[in-house]
Amino acid sequence: MTTKVELLGLLEPVVAAAGYELLEIDFSPASGRALLRLFIDRTDDSHVTLDDCEVVSRAVGTVLDAADPIERAYELEVSSPGFDRPLRTRAHFERFLGSEARVELVAPVEGRRRFRGVLKALADEDLVMEVDGREWRLPLGRIGKARLVA
Numbered sequence: 001m002t003t004k005v006e007l008l009g010l011l012e013p014v015v016a017a018a019g020y021e022l023l024e025i026d027f028s029p030a031s032g033r034a035l036l037r038l039f040i041d042r043t044d045d046s047h048v049t050l051d052d053c054e055v056v057s058r059a060v061g062t063v064l065d066a067a068d069p070i071e072r073a074y075e076l077e078v079s080s081p082g083f084d085r086p087l088r089t090r091a092h093f094e095r096f097l098g099s100e101a102r103v104e105l106v107a108p109v110e111g112r113r114r115f116r117g118v119l120k121a122l123a124d125e126d127l128v129m130e131v132d133g134r135e136w137r138l139p140l141g142r143i144g145k146a147r148l149v150a
Contacts, residue, residue: 002069007036010067011060015040018059020052024086027070034074036064039081048080083150090140093119093127099148103129106144109136116149 007025015022015038023039040056042048057078064076087093087101096119103115115138117131126137 002071007069010063010069011038014059014063015056018056019043020048020056023081023092024088027074029072029074034070034072035077036070036074037077037079039079039086041081041085053078053080084147087146087148090122093122093140093146096148097121101129101146101148103127103138103143104145105138105142107142109138109142 004025004027007027008022011025012022019042020040021043023041025039026035026037028035028037038056038060040048040052042052057076060078061076064070087096099119100117101119105113105115107113115129115131115136117129117136119127120130120135121128122140123137125140127140127143129136129138
């Protein structure tokens, strides 16, 4: 089975060549047809339109058909980031410092995996979040999912 990291490596250059940023990928292998959802953003800070999603869908679909990285039937969906936009890269976290976010770690920090609070700073390879009046240093490499709170 192809991993998320492999899909990102395959699709990020395609999305960038089309003039967009690939924010995140969600792959849900359901019992029937699986769903591959891509979240994109425009690089000029304007809003993503349906036409933008169609452009990216065509470009990505061509590459997915040729590379065939997913071993089963799936549906491709391309979406705007929405109000609860995903955060994946250091640049994403830097851009939204001061905003409220939900962060889920793949490995716990002090026994805790889920955090909801304000993105305060980036220090070395850590995200600093204020949660319930306490600052937490969360290693960027352990962040599994992160989204702004709408």
